[in-house]
Amino acid sequence: MTRQTLSQRKRAAIVEAAVLELSDKGFQAMSMDALAARAEVSKRTVYNHFASKELLFQEIAKLIFEQSSEVTAIQYQPDVAIDGQLTAYGRNEIELLKSRRFRDLCRVMIAECIHSPQLAAEAMVKFAEQEQTLDQWISAAIADGKLQSVDANYAANQFHGLIKAQAFWPQLLMGQPFPDDETCEQIISDAVVMFTGRYGV
Known part of the structure; x- marks a missing residue:
């Protein structure tokens, strides 16, 4: 180290x-x-x-995006089943959301989105993720004929929403405990089934 x-x-x-x-x-x-x-x-x-305080805030935003991209980067694999790839991605997403530090960083960012929307927007644009993201994965799967044609960013947000509805927002906003491992697996499985049921070929 x-x-x-x-x-x-x-x-x-x-x-x-x-x-x-x-x-x-x-x-x-x-x-x-x-x-x-x-x-x-x-x-x-x-x-x-x-x-300045603005530069410090941008550093916090950078930490959020770096941590997210490191954990949830995904590369499309044409020879691996779609549901298997999504399940692996969902597990990585859960590991990220489970981190109290990550939630604390997000809590700060969300609060400033309300109080200082311009500041938050500038920080998010400046440090937008550069790694392979789920919307890029979806675009590759569409090009490979494995998913129906759809706006990739729209579909990616749907998948994230299915997971975060149970394993992020309740913990961030209502102080609920993070789901146990068995429940997390169920959340991921249900998200994958709903996503592939809607967009699978």
Whole structure:
């Protein structure tokens, strides 16, 4: 494992403190003084890493997208059954959504989508995922004749929605416990069956 430098550790501490400050106070009310105190660094150190609150918020958005793309990247495999590929993707998605850290990051982003929609929109556009995503997988499956012709982004959002309705939104918004492993497998299975039932060839 690569050891972090002191500068890298301080940067990470600042980001973690920002997540907590944003969760407690929101973007507009968050001060760099309070952030520095929470991160146990000087205010100058904060500004050395992030010249503005906007850049710090963009860093949090970047973390969300990087974590998501690392876990849920999917490459279309023409010789593997569609339902098998979707099941594997769904399991990876569940592992991501199970992470409390990921949900905490999302909670901050969602709150700012409400209070500062322009800021959130700019961050999301700047750090849009570059890895292979489910909509690209769907497009490849359509081209291969394995799925019906459909707007790939629309269909991808449907599949995500089937999973997140039980294993993300209730936990994020209502504090419900994350489903156990057996329930997660049922959620994935049902999502795959509904998706392939609608779009399968």
